[in-house]
Amino acid sequence: MGPSVKDVAALAQVSVGTVSNVLNRPEQVTPEKRKRVQAAIAQLGFVRNESARSLRSGSSRSLGMLVLDVRNPFFTDVALGAEDVAEEHKHSFILANSSEDARREQAYLDLFEEQRVQGILITPVGDVLQRLEAMQSRGIPSVLVDRLAGSENFCSVSVDDVAGGRAAIEHLIAGGAERPAFVGGPFTLQQVADRHAGALAAAAAAGVQLQVFETPNLKFERGRHVGDLIGDLRQSRRPDAVFAANDQLALGLLQSFTANGIRVPDDVALVGFDDIDFATQSSIPLSSIGQPRQLIGERAARLLFDEIENPHGHEHQQIVFTPELVVRESSRRPG
Amino acid sequence: MGPSVKDVAALAQVSVGTVSNVLNRPEQVTPEKRKRVQAAIAQLGFVRNESARSLRSGSSRSLGMLVLDVRNPFFTDVALGAEDVAEEHKHSFILANSSEDARREQAYLDLFEEQRVQGILITPVGDVLQRLEAMQSRGIPSVLVDRLAGSENFCSVSVDDVAGGRAAIEHLIAGGAERPAFVGGPFTLQQVADRHAGALAAAAAAGVQLQVFETPNLKFERGRHVGDLIGDLRQSRRPDAVFAANDQLALGLLQSFTANGIRVPDDVALVGFDDIDFATQSSIPLSSIGQPRQLIGERAARLLFDEIENPHGHEHQQIVFTPELVVRESSRRPG
DNA sequence: GTTCACTATTGAATCGATTCATACAAGGGA
DNA sequence: TCCCTTGTATGAATCGATTCAATAGTGAAC
Incomplete structure (x- = not known):
């Protein structure tokens, strides 16, 4: 040619x-x-011709990243951070999307192996740890993202969701909340369970009861639904502060409250989780627990390159970021 | 190994x-x-070993896609549609992000060439048409996405922004608007210019004056800023309907209006453009002009595969989608 | 029994960049 | 003058999957 x-x-x-x-x-x-x-x-x-080069050298100068959902801004931000590091190292960056589907996840791992990527950043869906260990032993290391490595055989970069949940409830109680509530689910998701556990611990420490509204997922519509339920409660039983397990839910609650004449934060204070861009941009800016998204990607990629460049000297690390509360209108109170 | x-x-x-x-x-x-x-x-x-295979066969079984901004949901949706088609054809899909930076764009095109991708989907930033033609003649075709091909040498898939702008203003006038306004900029962006042109045409056709607020970009903060300006105007000079060139701007306007006690849609009706998820999710759901995002990606990928599989019989096509108005609370009026 | 048609299998040649042992040249020191 | 070092340049061998002309094997037809 x-x-x-x-x-x-x-x-x-x-x-x-x-x-x-x-x-x-x-x-x-x-x-x-x-x-x-x-x-x-x-x-x-x-x-x-990159194929010829990598055939000779035994590996392509590229990283694979496999995320749960490209449509989720959290993951695109993480990917952005990782991509920057890949670029620094003159590696190309292949972003793939498992769409929370274990079959697609396997297919993309196949692809990464065939392409002889130098390493993989992954937010696992299915039960892939064994396979990742096998790939590691064949010279393709991986780093777990947004998931604490259960095993000692991987690096991971994640966020302390328990601390995040605790911070949210402490903040709401400090603002005068007497009947705080947690909204989120399913509890089978580790993140949700952790955020709930933190919230519960903070409430208990303050000697306050925590109402819980469990939801089947973390989507906007569910938030609106629970918002309607809360709006229907008698004033005396209605929560005066809500911590939602993510911002989508919180925005749903907010829309419902606005429609039903419940004032935020005067009647109900509200805190979300993730601090997505739209938290700032809703008509009443939303308080949220923020995660250093780009930094997560960046650190994960750095760990991966450390392992790539120094496979034997490398020691696996579990990096856990503590998320930070960002206070905005939705939970700002005179008290 | x-x-x-x-x-x-x-x-x-x-x-x-x-x-x-x-x-x-x-x-x-x-x-x-x-x-x-x-x-x-x-x-x-x-x-x-995919490298060996593609060395022998002369091309890798992969597509490259180069988007303006992965953080923009519009592009991730388009990418999703294209990725599905790539998967159908058992091609791998490399998603890269130029971040609206012409230098990065060039670097990724270099990479795609080195990797011998079979074709490229691109939303151009800089002046790359010549280069794309050269690559085409070397056997790597490309399809322009979200941009009408000026030349006859490419396929393109885009959206009729003029029609979108027209639909927005027609809808607002039909709802009783007497002093409609357009907010957006810079007019050097083709999309913005087209949306504005459509709006202007519709206003002229109805014999109504169109106020224009030009902004230096399409971000949320600008919208809030213009919202504040509008809020400061005397009632008699204040627009009673606003069409914003994208949803981010519209959300900024909405936040400002809410903060200043201007009721939407009663005092000011509001329509955005893009119909992002958050249009539904803002406290007052936002009317918007929607584009078939996944479909755009899908069609673009199909055109590309047609050219890949049949380089000589292939005829270049310009597909233009007509965007659709989605009416929600922000522009719903009794009249 | 010979020929023909057809299928299944083989293995050397190929793709293109990189590597590395080897060769060569130029200069410095003794 | 000879030897050694240092700096450049060379080109055959290599990576691994694919291809394709050649060959072997099978059975049908006459």
């Missing part, structure tokens, strides 16, 4: 070895020949 | 050619040998 190193070599009247040197170790080549080769490359429109 | 076809062939006691046949044309191999080879593959944990 296109021109190859041979063609370049012929035109520049040097050997293929010299062309390769110009491409990879230009300082080892006489300026004069270097110029000749570069001129030939430009003239022919030569583009290095 | 890992086992190769040779190792598999040795273990299964067949030739490498037969192993290759099992992998690529299993029906041409005797069931007995096929089983032996498959057993050997399983036993050795053989994984096909």
Whole structure:
């Protein structure tokens, strides 16, 4: 097809070895020949064939990242952070989307293996740890993202959801809440269970009862639904503060409250989780527990490169970020 | 490193050619040998080396997609649609992000060339059409996404922004607006210019004056800023309906109006553009002009595969979708 | 029994960049 | 002058899957 190193070599009247040197170790080549080769490359429109390079070297200069859901801004932000690091290391970055489907997850892992990626960043869906260990032993390491590695065999970067839940409820109680509530589910999701556990602990420490509204998922509609339920409660039994397990839910609650004339934060204070962009942008800006999303991706990628570049000296680490409360209108109270 | 076809062939006691046949044309191999080879593959944990395959065949089974901004839900949705089609064709899908930076765009095109992707889906930032034509002539076709191909040399899939702008203003006027306004900018962005042109045409057709508030970008903060300006106007000069060039701006306007006690839609009706998820989810659900995002990606990918599979018979097409108005609370009026 | 048609299998050649042992040249020191 | 070092350049061998011309094997037809 296109021109190859041979063609370049012929035109520049040097050997293929010299062309390769110009491409990879230009300082080892006489300026004069270097110029000749570069001129030939430009003239022919030569583009290095990455397949040939990686066939010879045994691995492609690329990272694979497999996320649960590209439509979720959390993951795109994490990916952005990781991509920057990959670029620093002159690696290409393949972003794939398992859509929370274990079959797709397997298919993409197959693909990554065939492509001989140098390493993988993954938010696991199915039961893939064994497979990841096998791949690791074949020289393809991985780092778990947004999930604490149960095993000692991986690095992971995650967030302390218990601390986040605790901070939310402490903040609401400090603002005067006497009947706080938690909204979220299902509790089979580790994140939800942890956030709930933190909330419960904070309430208990303050000697306050925590109402719980369990939801089947974390979507907007569920939030609106629970908001309607709360709106129907007698004033005396109605929570005066709500911590929602994520911002989508919180926005649903907010929409319902607004529609039903329940004032936020005066009647009900509200805190979400994730601090997505739209938390700032809702008509009443939403307080939320923020996670350092880009930083999560960045640290994960750095850990991965550490393992890639130094497979034996490398020690697995579990990085756990503590999320931070961002206070906005929805929970700001005079008291 | 890992086992190769040779190792598999040795273990299964067949030739490498037969192993290759099992992998690529299993029906041409005797069931007995096929089983032996498959057993050997399983036993050795053989994984096909994609680099070797594509070196031999001259191209990798993959598509590249280069978007303006992965953080924008519009593009992730388009990407999702395209990815599905790529998966159908058993191609892998490399999603890259130019972040509206012409230098990054060039770098990723370099990468795609080196990887010998079979085709490219791109939302161009800089002045890349010439380069894309050159790549096309070297056998790597591309399809322009969200941008009408100026030249006849490409397929493109885009949206009729003029029609969208027209629909927005027609709807507002039909709802009783007498002093409609357009908010958006910069007009150097084709999309913005088109939406504005449509709005202007509709207003003229109805014999109504259109106020214009030009903004330096399409971000939330700008919307809030213009919202504050509008709030400061005397009642008699204040627009009674606003069409914002995208939903981010519209949400900014909405937040400002809410904060300043301007009722939506009673005092000011509001329509955005893009119909992002959060349009439904704001406290007052936002009317918006919706684009078939996944479908855009899907059609673009199909055009690309048509050109890949049939480079000579292929005829370039410009697909233009007409966007649709979705009416919600923010512009619903008794009249 | 010979020829023809057809299928299943083989293995050397191939893709293109990189590597590395080897060769060569130029200069410095003795 | 000879030897050694240092700096460059060379090109055959290599990575692993695929291809394809050649060959072996099978059975049908005459």
